[in-house]
Amino acid sequence: MSTTDNSILGLKMPTEPGWADLAAMSLEEILTDHAFCEQKAATQCISLIQRHPEKEDLVNALSPIVTEEWGHFRMVWAELKKRGYSLGRQRKNNYVNLLLEHEPKNIPGEDKLLHKLMIGAMIEARSCERFRLLSEKLPEEGLRNFYYKFMVSEAGHYRLFIDLAEQYYPVEKVRATWAQWLKIEEHVLTLLAPRGDRMH
Numbered sequence: 001m002s003t004t005d006n007s008i009l010g011l012k013m014p015t016e017p018g019w020a021d022l023a024a025m026s027l028e029e030i031l032t033d034h035a036f037c038e039q040k041a042a043t044q045c046i047s048l049i050q051r052h053p054e055k056e057d058l059v060n061a062l063s064p065i066v067t068e069e070w071g072h073f074r075m076v077w078a079e080l081k082k083r084g085y086s087l088g089r090q091r092k093n094n095y096v097n098l099l100l101e102h103e104p105k106n107i108p109g110e111d112k113l114l115h116k117l118m119i120g121a122m123i124e125a126r127s128c129e130r131f132r133l134l135s136e137k138l139p140e141e142g143l144r145n146f147y148y149k150f151m152v153s154e155a156g157h158y159r160l161f162i163d164l165a166e167q168y169y170p171v172e173k174v175r176a177t178w179a180q181w182l183k184i185e186e187h188v189l190t191l192l193a194p195r196g197d198r199m200h
Contacts, residue, residue: 009125009158010178012186015194019130020137022196028085029197035076036090037127037199041157042069044120052113058164065157072150079146095200096123098188099181114169118181121161123200126185128154130199 023030045062052058080087099122103115131151135144165174192200 009129009155010182011125011129012182013189015126015130015133017133017137019194019196020133022194023134024138024196026197028080028083028088030199031076031080031083031085032088033091033197033199035073035080035087037093038069038073038076039090040093040096041123042066042073045069048113048116048120055113055168057167061160061164065160068153072153075146091198093198093200094192095126095188095198098191099123099185102184102188114165114174114177115181117161117165118174118177121158121165121178122181122185124154124158124161126200128158 042065045066049059049062049066077087099119103119104111107115128151131147131154134147135151138144138147162174162178165177169177
């Protein structure tokens with residue numbers, strides 16, 4: 001079974017298959033949105049490192065991810081330029097913003113990292129699932145291969161965030177918190193109409 005199957009990722013709601021067809025018709029928009037998603041992923045890892053410099057294993061694990069995510073941005077930017085597209089303006093990510101609205105506020109400080117890691121894992125898992133669809137459905141073979149590589153990478157990042165959480169918190173607590181976030185994400189998706197010009 002592929003590590004990108006929803007049953008492995010744990011996602012409660014699959015993306016509608018037609019989303020990839022919409023994305024294919026809005027390629028400049030989807031590539032631009034993807035580029036900014038990679039930027040945000042890099043800055044999120046930097047933020048975690050800045051907030052938790054005392055956690056050496058976290059710093060060691062996330063430092064190369066910052067470099068990798070920025071490399072991904074450069075890959076997407078190169079694809080945009082190759083096609084004669086412009087980068088365009090950064091777009092609001094309603095999916096991520098809705099997830100963040102559910103981040104608990106009145107919790108002990110030591111638990112805040114757990115939720116940050118869960119949100120990171122969630123975004124990576126959903127990105128992985130969307131990249132899988134693009135790798136299977138886009139009409140251009142070159143783009144299918146392009147997104148297959150991203151799919152594999154995001155699967156590894158999802159797993160890394162879960163592994164880091166299990167390093168710093170009891171496994172049972174991590175699993176229970178992840179289950180909560182899976183339900184939150186399912187609810188968030190019901191609030192968002194599928195858009196072919198957005199990665200999420």
